[in-house]
């Protein structure tokens with residue numbers, strides 16, 4: 574798949590305006606957004622994989638196959654109010670997600686090894702209310718055995734019910750790559 578980095582966006586005015594569909598890639602910091610993008614396009618270093626979570630502050634835009642944009646969002650869950658972590662997007666991300674025209678679809682990543690917490694629950698409610706197509710993706714599948722996956726999926730649907738069925742993904746071995754790409758083709 575052809576892919577290129579377009580730009581980092583710090584103000585919504587700088588978003589691409591050529592009408593090509595935009596797919597947001599969203600999830601907690603460190604969940605594997607950049608790694609997924611790299612795996613989907615078959616390029617090891619297109620998107621920067623961070624050692625330090627919460628570093629990404631802007632929207633990083635990629636163009637795939639000259640057809641649609643991937644918008645790599647900063648991770649949520651790193652705003653601290655006193656000692657508790659709160660569900661909080663950066664202002665820029667929040668403003669982007671509230672736009673009616675873009676993104677056309679959202680790929681939403683969750684770490685398969687963690688039980689979704691209050692911040693994930695809030696995000697899930699927002700997604701379902703918002704009405705745009707979204708695909709839940711359980712990342713780092715390579716770190717779980719078959720049994721572990723079953724357990725993790727049960728937990729996921731218990732805590733985050735009544736949504737689309739999640740897809741397993743591993744940036745290490747490519748599990749789920751096809752399913753995610755097909756979903757994107759079908760929803761843009």
Ligand SMILES: Nc1nc2c(ncn2[C@@H]2O[C@H](COP(=O)(O)OP(=O)(O)OP(=O)(O)O)[C@@H](O)[C@H]2O)c(=O)[nH]1
Pocket residue numbers: 600601602603604605606607608609621622623624625626627628629646647648712713714715716742743744745
């Ligand atoms: N084993 C395994 N490790 C992964 C996978 N995906 C990501 N990682 C690791 O998880 C860490 C975070 O990955 P990133 O892709 O940078 O995560 P991110 O969501 O883009 O992080 P931010 O940009 O900080 O929000 C890195 O150390 C990756 O190597 C996966 O599928 N399997």
Ligand SMILES: [Mg+2]
Pocket residue numbers: 606607608621622623629645
């Ligand atoms: Mg990243």
